[in-house]
Amino acid sequence: METFIKMWINQVFTALHFFSVVEKMILIFWYNKTMRIKIISVGKLKEKYLKAGIAEYVKRLSRFGQVEIVELADEKTPDKASEKENAQILSKEGDRILAKLTDRDFVFSMAIEGKLISSEELSTSLEQAMQQASTLVFIIGGSLGLDPRVKKRANALISFGRITLPHQLMRLVLTEQIYRAFMIREGSPYHK
Numbered sequence: 001m002e003t004f005i006k007m008w009i010n011q012v013f014t015a016l017h018f019f020s021v022v023e024k025m026i027l028i029f030w031y032n033k034t035m036r037i038k039i040i041s042v043g044k045l046k047e048k049y050l051k052a053g054i055a056e057y058v059k060r061l062s063r064f065g066q067v068e069i070v071e072l073a074d075e076k077t078p079d080k081a082s083e084k085e086n087a088q089i090l091s092k093e094g095d096r097i098l099a100k101l102t103d104r105d106f107v108f109s110m111a112i113e114g115k116l117i118s119s120e121e122l123s124t125s126l127e128q129a130m131q132q133a134s135t136l137v138f139i140i141g142g143s144l145g146l147d148p149r150v151k152k153r154a155n156a157l158i159s160f161g162r163i164t165l166p167h168q169l170m171r172l173v174l175t176e177q178i179y180r181a182f183m184i185r186e187g188s189p190y191h192k
């Protein structure tokens, strides 16, 4: 009798494990079909070594959804531009960014002065964002940063520290951090 109960419990646990694996597979499949990760970046990506790194993380990320990088033209910034000129440049770049957004997007704007977050907190933010929207948009500004309207539109204004990263390098850091956030969510040993 005892052996029978043990076998029965064993079978129940095996079935539960099987269903949780199937559930995970269905969820991953569903996210793949529906989730969109869009990175909007102002300025051209020129460096070969950065292109290779970004391509690698975009490839890895494609398991979690459709990844799209939208590269927008930046404005020429004269060395001794006045505040007014800088504001005009930011506004033109801001128009281009805002034209790429829809009301349904969940927008993360990247800004040095934004909220400082850890990789774990980014993972939690992504999780919450995915419950609200099927398109997550991350925005990286140009050499002058982001237009105030783009910061205002953001659902989250995020900082990776008070250091200034060049926009090209920021693209690589961001793609890695998004990938890491998904790995944290999966409980993967990638994140230690």
Ligand SMILES: C[S@@+](CC[C@H](N)C(=O)[O-])C[C@H]1O[C@@H](n2cnc3c(N)ncnc32)[C@H](O)[C@@H]1O
Pocket: 109, 110, 111, 112, 139, 140, 141, 142, 143, 144, 145, 146, 158, 159, 160, 161, 162, 163, 164, 165, 166, 167, 170
């Ligand atoms: C060269 S930085 C712009 C610097 C500009 N003076 C400013 O204060 O925003 C280009 C873009 O990279 C992103 N970025 C750079 N460093 C960052 C950081 N530490 N945290 C978050 N975003 C950052 C921002 O989107 C920024 O607009």
